Amino acid sequence: MGRLVSDLKADLAVLSKVRGKGAMAFVACFCLRAGYQAVVLYRFAAMFNRTWGVFGRVLSRLTYRLNIILNGCDIDPAAQIGPGFKLPHPVGVVIGPAVIGSHVMMLQNTTLGMRHFSDDEMATSSYPHVGDHVTICAGAVISGPVHIGRGATIGANAVVLQNIPADATAVGIPARVLFAKGSDQSLFDLRDQPNMA
């Protein structure tokens, strides 16, 4: 329960332009912001799943269904998502039992799933592991047991099948690593080199 409250506070803190404080801000954001509502419903589903046994699992399943109906957002209650999770437009987001770090932002229609049907469906080992401060842009698909490094950015509609190093940007189908932040090359430099871009 304590973890639920601290996670919800952290999720509220990453929203911009929040008016008011404490419970009032929570209620207002829950009612008015689809993204925060989706995250809150996931947090409750995950909490029910962790505790309260069979009754909790039933409640967890119903909360998960409610999230799909209200927001079109399919987040497995068994997913482990760190604090400060942000879904600006939660429609079409599908997250399997993956492990996600803190302060991650995922845009619409993104998928974190497994790659092969033969794998044990509930094994966390066949799902992606996303590090802290990662941004996943619209339509991206990350599949299989890959590791996305801290601070990486996944481009729109990229299909990620390999590990992505920290602070890198991955784009394309299948995704390739474009450049790393802080390195000498910028995106514009790479555009002049057809073999790289």
Next chain:
Amino acid sequence: MTTAGKLSLKETLRADIKAIGSPRGMNVFSQIFLLFVCPGYLVIFLYRVAAACRSKGGLGRLMSKLLWRINIFLTGCYISPKADIGAGCCMPHPTGIVIGEGAKIGTNSYIFQNVTIGQRHSDNEEDPGLYPSIGDNVKIFAGAVILGAIRVGHGANVGANAVVLKDVPDGYNAVGVPARNLSPSQKKTEEAVALKRVV
């Protein structure tokens, strides 16, 4: 290519339940349980009933339209009741799926989230020939778009976020934008090459 229409509604739904991997049957309790707990069954159930209503005259058409609307409201999937989807269709995460009215899909297909199956040019809405025809045992992964009067062969796979505009032979894999057709062995080499790019 499809067997829909040969099976009764009940038999088709039984095949769909089996495709989801649920051991439940057709009794009332199981149906209620599946409809509340399993979104993948809800979406295909609403589509099947809407499609069955459509052939029952004026009131049926109205019902079919209403069920289509309810499906959009509850699941966010635009599946036209006029589409022809074979028995044993599995949609594990039904959100953002759009299936146009002339689309034909074979039996035992997997359709993942945000998939679009539609026509390429919308000049003539009445011509059903503009929609894709998809074979049996096809897997269409997240975000794929299949457009135009093309044929996707039996046992083909369409990769995530692929945009398929050309025919896919039986057993091939379509990947990329626009989609390239890879044989199973080519797919393995390409995957190996992609994985070697790891920094």
